[in-house]
Amino acid sequence: MPGLIVNTREFLPLARALAGDRPVYGFVSHVYTTRRWRGFAVDDLAEEYAEFIAANAPGGRCALLGWSIGGDLAVEVARRLEGRVKVAFVAAVDVFEPERMLPRQPMTCVEVEHGLASWLSRSSMADPWRALLARMTDSERCWVAEQLGDPAQTVPNDGNGDEAAEFILWATLDSRVRLARHRHAACAQPLHVYVADSSLQHDATLRDWSEFTPVVATEVIAGADHLDIVRHPALGASLRHRLRDIDSA
Secondary structure (H helix, E strand, O other): OOOOOOOOOHHHHHHHOOOOOOOOOOOOOOOOOOOOHOOOOOHHHHHHHHHHHHHHOOHHHHEEEEEEEEEEEEHHHHHHHHHEEEEEEEEEEEOOOOOOOOOOOOOOOHHHHHHHHHHOOOOOOOOHHHHHOOOOOOHHHHHHHHHOOOOOOOOOOOOOOOOOHHHHHHHHHHHHHHHHHHOOOOOOOOOOEEHHHHHOOOOOOEEOOOHHHHHHHEEEEEOOOOOHHHHHHHHHHHHHHHHHHHEEE
C-alpha cells in the first residue's frame, strides 16, 4: 500500500527481495489516478484495495504492507478482509501521526478570508482548494492563511499537473485533514511495525498502533530514513525471512 506520492517503482527493490517466493503487487498512489480529486479518502481507498485483493489473492491468502500513510490503508484493508481472505501477515512501515495544522498567532476572520481569497484568485486550482478549505476547521484555515502570508514560505502556484508543486501541496494538506479525523476501528490482525532509525529522532510522532491492533514485533532498520526505508536491503531481508517462516508454519 503506497504512501501519498508514490508510484510502483519505489517498491521494486522490495519485490526483488521477495522474488521467487510469491507474486508481489504494488498499488499506485491515488494521486496518480484519474479519480485523484476525491483526496485521501481512507475508507474508500481501503475498500477498493480489499475488493481487488479478495478477487486476486492466490489461494485466498495474502500478506499486506503499507509504507508511510499506506500503513493506515494496510490496517484498514486487513480489517475489511476478515472472513474473506486469509491475511497471513500485515506490516506498517514508518508511519507517523498526522501533523496538526495549528497557527502560531491568532488572526481575525477578515484577515483569514482576505488572505485565502487573494491566493485563490491566482490559482488555477481554486475549486479544489475551496472544497478542501470548506472541510477545514477555523484553526486549520487560519494556519493556511498564516502560511500564505509568511514571506519565508514559497507558496506554489503551478497548477494541477502530476508533478506540480501546487497539486502536491493540495494532496498533502488533504491527507492531513482527512487523517486528523480518521479513527481506526479495532482490528484483531497482528501487526508488524518497521521504523527507520532516523525517524526515532524526528520531531513528528510515530504512530502508536497498539491503541487499536495487537503489535507483535517492532523492528528498527538501521541506516534508513523515511524516504528510503522501503528500498532498504535490511527491510527486504527481514520481510523475506518472516514470510518464509509463516509459509512453513
